[in-house]
Amino acid sequence: MSGPVLCLVEVDDGEIAGPSQRALAVARSLASGPARADPERADPASAGLPADGGLTAVVFATLGGPADRAAADLAGQGVTELCVVASGELTCYAPVAWARAIEQLIAARSAAAVVAAATDRGAEVLAHLGALTGLPVAANCVAATATSDQNWRLLRHRWAGSLLEDAILAAPVALLTVAADAVAADAVADDGAVPEPASASPDASGQVVAPVSGGAMIPAADMPVTTFAPALQAADLRVRATQSAGQGGGMSLATARVVVGGGRGVGGPDGFAALEELAGLLGGVVGVSRVVTSQGWRPHRQQVGQTGTKISPELYLACGISGAIQHMAGCQSAKHIVAVNTDPDAPIMSRAEYAVIGDLNEVIPALVAAIRAAGGQE
Amino acid sequence: MDILVLVKRVPMVGGKMVLTADGQDVDTRLSGFTVSPHEECAVEEAVQVTERLGGTVTVLTLGPPEAADQLRDMLALGAHRGVLLETDGREWGPIATAAAIAAAIGELGPAAFPLILAGNEAADTGGYQVGIRLAHALGRPCVTGIKRLEVAGDLLRAWRDYGGGQEEFELALPAVVGVKEGINLPRYPSLPGRLRAKRAQIEVRKPAWQADGLRKIALRVPAGSAQRARVLGHGAGAVPELIRVLGDIGVLAPAGRAEADGTVA
Ligand SMILES: Cc1cc2nc3c(=O)[nH]c(=O)nc-3n(C[C@H](O)[C@H](O)[C@H](O)COP(=O)(O)OP(=O)(O)OC[C@H]3O[C@@H](n4cnc5c(N)ncnc54)[C@H](O)[C@@H]3O)c2cc1C
Numbered sequence A: 001m002s003g004p005v006l007c008l009v010e011v012d013d014g015e016i017a018g019p020s021q022r023a024l025a026v027a028r029s030l031a032s033g034p035a036r037a038d039p040e041r042a043d044p045a046s047a048g049l050p051a052d053g054g055l056t057a058v059v060f061a062t063l064g065g066p067a068d069r070a071a072a073d074l075a076g077q078g079v080t081e082l083c084v085v086a087s088g089e090l091t092c093y094a095p096v097a098w099a100r101a102i103e104q105l106i107a108a109r110s111a112a113a114v115v116a117a118a119t120d121r122g123a124e125v126l127a128h129l130g131a132l133t134g135l136p137v138a139a140n141c142v143a144a145t146a147t148s149d150q151n152w153r154l155l156r157h158r159w160a161g162s163l164l165e166d167a168i169l170a171a172p173v174a175l176l177t178v179a180a181d182a183v184a185a186d187a188v189a190d191d192g193a194v195p196e197p198a199s200a201s202p203d204a205s206g207q208v209v210a211p212v213s214g215g216a217m218i219p220a221a222d223m224p225v226t227t228f229a230p231a232l233q234a235a236d237l238r239v240r241a242t243q244s245a246g247q248g249g250g251m252s253l254a255t256a257r258v259v260v261g262g263g264r265g266v267g268g269p270d271g272f273a274a275l276e277e278l279a280g281l282l283g284g285v286v287g288v289s290r291v292v293t294s295q296g297w298r299p300h301r302q303q304v305g306q307t308g309t310k311i312s313p314e315l316y317l318a319c320g321i322s323g324a325i326q327h328m329a330g331c332q333s334a335k336h337i338v339a340v341n342t343d344p345d346a347p348i349m350s351r352a353e354y355a356v357i358g359d360l361n362e363v364i365p366a367l368v369a370a371i372r373a374a375g376g377q378e
Numbered sequence B: 001m002d003i004l005v006l007v008k009r010v011p012m013v014g015g016k017m018v019l020t021a022d023g024q025d026v027d028t029r030l031s032g033f034t035v036s037p038h039e040e041c042a043v044e045e046a047v048q049v050t051e052r053l054g055g056t057v058t059v060l061t062l063g064p065p066e067a068a069d070q071l072r073d074m075l076a077l078g079a080h081r082g083v084l085l086e087t088d089g090r091e092w093g094p095i096a097t098a099a100a101i102a103a104a105i106g107e108l109g110p111a112a113f114p115l116i117l118a119g120n121e122a123a124d125t126g127g128y129q130v131g132i133r134l135a136h137a138l139g140r141p142c143v144t145g146i147k148r149l150e151v152a153g154d155l156l157r158a159w160r161d162y163g164g165g166q167e168e169f170e171l172a173l174p175a176v177v178g179v180k181e182g183i184n185l186p187r188y189p190s191l192p193g194r195l196r197a198k199r200a201q202i203e204v205r206k207p208a209w210q211a212d213g214l215r216k217i218a219l220r221v222p223a224g225s226a227q228r229a230r231v232l233g234h235g236a237g238a239v240p241e242l243i244r245v246l247g248d249i250g251v252l253a254p255a256g257r258a259e260a261d262g263t264v265a
């Protein structure tokens, strides 16, 4: 491995987006230190070493500005070069144009690998890059190691994280996406710092234990900021985001601190009033299972799971939900799971930390009443 | 408009993942099979477009002979024609899959299927790329993650979620679109639909397998899924204990309220 590892970094409101932090952790472990045969036995001491070919963060300056604010953060993440991609034609998100730009950067830097978060944009851009270059793309990785020139040992999510796959990638340039929800939400401390250890090593559950910048941190001043102007054709710009509607108000399911979940056991659309009330009392929101959305009891935007929203609350209180793997794939990052279910043998019993065995129509109203009584309200 | 929809047969796994002894596959001896909800929504969307504008819906899958069952499921939802690219059961990578699908479409002529819909990602691989690779092979524009679609003449407008809002794309047909669940609420198969599907002729082709650069060593079930929940109690009687646990977790006084009245949970 000679050239740098390129990491596509998405910037959200001036900050490095959460999934990109995870992508950076994997990219950094790839860029640093000698080849390690087994990602399972990744040696934390070797991470954070000066990279072979360095770690280049690639940021697209679409509307100008935000990249500057993220630059200092990137320097603290072991990034050795910040490359801002800018051109007069790139005024908004355009998947093929982004992929074309990275294709040209691979050539310009002799890059060894490209890593991106498996977000809508990251996964889409890397798939286009794979198609433009004819290279394979390994999706949803949680760890990666170069084992020899053009050979990579990978650990990646299958079935939305319900399974792990050990895999080998043989390619002149490794194109990887990193599972967007592969780390517990609390791995990033309140002050934005990320706890030890310094390597992106997966723990036994396949979660990336993300970044950290300890002593090997590279000072901001040492990180060159370069710009790259790709040569784009009209065809590269034929698909682009023409308009982004403003932020939707209200609390989002993805970021809520408390999620009160309702499944088939709720029994029908009317049953959700009690769950809404409880969610309100706990400062949270309601999330539902696919049975609930496919019955039309609740809108799809409230669905938690593999094909719904991935949540990472402090508390997920799952009521009348059996715990199908596709549902649980959406709450792997929940800190605490409490199940309320009539069936003591429901699969969710092996996923939850606590359980109440019983009818939710009895338990939830009683809980609401008790919380109100304790709060001395109404 | 004639629309092509790509679907993939995957095991319908419930509460627990069980692997075959060699760790190579999901053990499907006791499970049924299905397609991803994204793909089912893509079929529903295609059926709705043809109900409005006329035309046909063809569903195509690359998979083992049994994948014909999933094609029939989709025919029962209103698709008109099923094409099976039959494999010997081996896992195909995305490059080979897209190439085989492109070749099959190519045989039907370059003007075939002005609109091709795929799922956003397959349930088992989550690869996010077969549709995009197919679009490149056909020289068509492509967008993925789509939660709303409008076809007007030769133009297609598509929306997807972005940062709490939505972003909009405009594509000239012919195009390839990756669809996400939530774009519509798929209908249940009707009885006449089921009967028609049962009798329908499935067209079969047999593409040749190719290696793909990415090789599976083995699958494993993540650790940590063997725990047992601590039972706090039964029915409403469990509420005091439940309240204690919620207090320990620190969710009883929502942050906003605690700040407002100065109390701490
Ligand atoms: C590819 C794929 C993707 C999928 N994606 C998702 C997804 O994103 N999200 C998702 O949720 N599902 C998804 N599913 C569907 C998933 O497999 C399950 O079918 C679904 O999660 C089950 O929903 P449920 O738990 O509400 O219903 P059920 O499995 O029917 O469980 C209902 C539970 O409620 C309990 N119950 C009944 N009455 C009461 C009562 N009065 N009080 C307390 N408990 C009661 C029962 O004991 C049971 O455990 C997907 C499936 C596939 C194949």
Ligand SMILES: Nc1ncnc2c1ncn2[C@@H]1O[C@H](COP(=O)(O)O)[C@@H](O)[C@H]1O
Residues within 6 Å of the ligand: B006, B007, B008, B036, B038, B039, B060, B061, B062, B063, B094, B097, B117, B118, B119, B120, B121, B122, B123, B125, B126, B127, B128, B129, B130, B131
């Ligand atoms: N074997 C297959 N047969 C037909 N369509 C497929 C197949 N594999 C993937 N697709 C389509 O491509 C989408 C994305 O798949 P993937 O790139 O594997 O995530 C799926 O949702 C399907 O619509």
